[in-house]
Amino acid sequence: MNAMVETDSKRLIIKGLVSSLLPFTLIYFYFTVIKVLCVDTLRFNGTSLYVYLTYTMLLSYIIINYVRVLNDNKVTTFDRFPFTYHDISRDKRIDASMAVKEQVINKQVKDKIVCAHCFVYKPPRSTHCKECGRCFLKRVSHCYFMETCVGFHNQKFFVLFLISLLVHNAFIIIAFIIALKTVPLYRMVAQKQNQEYRLVFREHFIISVIVAFVEIPPSLWFLVFHLYLILRNETNLERKALNLYRMGSNALDYIFTQGLITLNTPNLSRNIANPYFLNFRKNFREVFGDNIWEWALPTYSTKGNGTEFEMNYAEEELKAKTLTPAIPEQFE
Structure with missing residues (x-):
């Protein structure tokens, strides 16, 4: 001890x-x-x-x-979703804002995805940092020289x-x-x-x-590394998962909770396998915003709320691929 x-x-x-x-x-x-x-x-x-x-x-x-x-004030999943797995199971929501409550009620906390460490609802792209002991929205990586996580908020x-x-x-x-x-x-x-x-x-x-x-x-x-991630619209963990996927391994596919990659669809291009890749210009504006005059200013201009992200496919398209059985090539 x-x-x-x-x-x-x-x-x-x-x-x-x-x-x-x-x-x-x-x-x-x-x-x-x-x-x-x-x-x-x-x-x-x-x-x-x-x-x-x-x-x-x-x-x-x-x-x-x-x-x-x-x-990092109010940027963790616990700050956004202050209820535990048991609260979700009993449909209890403690001190959540009206916007969060409405989102959770509408989506019914899909599949009740919670962190195994802090027992808090995990939106897409959020991951747990063992160094910080918390889950961050769109967590990109942990910076040891600043002893903080880099993610959606910063x-x-x-x-x-x-x-x-x-x-x-x-x-x-x-x-x-x-x-x-x-x-x-x-x-x-x-x-x-x-x-x-x-x-x-x-x-x-x-x-x-x-x-x-x-x-x-x-x-x-x-x-250079973070500009690459921004232009590809990837987190560090998503980058590793996509690298493995392109090499034929599905070991980290579970990182993604959205997109065609969740269906174990083989031989997708990297831009399609990553459901958040739009194009280089749009990917950059997702982080820096649409107003070019704000890009160099230390003001918050990142688009979205950190829980929902624009994707390169329609939800109906994914549902159709999920429900429609694949037709063998010889019968096409």
């Missing part, structure tokens, strides 16, 4: 350290840009004012998106955060390399302090450039 508690404690400490890396590096970058570069090195001349304003706006944009990614902000972080790191690298090469030594500090400060100046700038370089590959990988 003590060993389990100790293991859990170590795991929590490691998770805390990993999730604190990003905030710590941003604080260090802020110190090097504002204090070391703008104040101590450039002494707030015209160039430093431009650097200060540009960096402050960029960092503010990063922080806003970072906070919005972490804001995928747009996560992508904006990654883009702004890449721009931020590029800004750090360019600004510090230029400063190291072009800033005259007499601008740094008084003459008697030149040698000592020169070491501190170069030390901070070189460390910042190295850290910025190190952050770029994982940030770029996550950005």
Whole structure:
């Protein structure tokens, strides 16, 4: 028992350290840009004012998106459907909003699909996260560096955060390399302090450039990966299921609760097997919205409610395929 508690404690400490890396590096970058570069090195001349304003706006944009990614208030299935499996069985619905009640009553909580871990109704595309201990609507993946799930409620902000972080790191690298090469030594500090400060100046700038370089590959990988999922209208688990399906395996077909793939229909193209694939443009707008002016803003513009999704087939078509027996080719 003590060993389990100790293991859990170590795991929590490691998770805390990993999730604190990003905030710590941003604080260090802020110190090097504002204090070391703008104040101590450039002494707030015209160039430093431009650097200060540009960096402050960029960092503010990063922080806003970072906070919005972490804001998971009212986005779990328990928040949307606050009743257990037993409540569903007895047709009791506790503190559910009128919209949720109406939806549940109309659909009769189809097949009573509930999570085996938190015993809450699971709408299509929602899955349980063992790290968070909750089910999220259209859960895409878990981000260990932010210690939160990326899903229906925050995928747009996560992508904006990654883009702004890449721009931020590029800004750090360019600004510090230029400063190291072009800033005259007499601008740094008084003459008697030149040698000592020169070491501190170069030390901070070189460390910042190295850290910025190190952050770029994982940030770029996550950005490309999530843009791929958005354009394909897939979650990470759906991506794995479709990959297996295309290789002839039905091991993860249970991930889908809608679409032709639920009928074990063989040899479907990936775009048809995934019932949520519309086209690249529509898939992108499902997450970022129809208003192009909102795409870059840290405002909520994702379409839908996270429980129902537009699909590439009609419900009547699926019912017809379910009820109509297949006709052998020799009789066609």
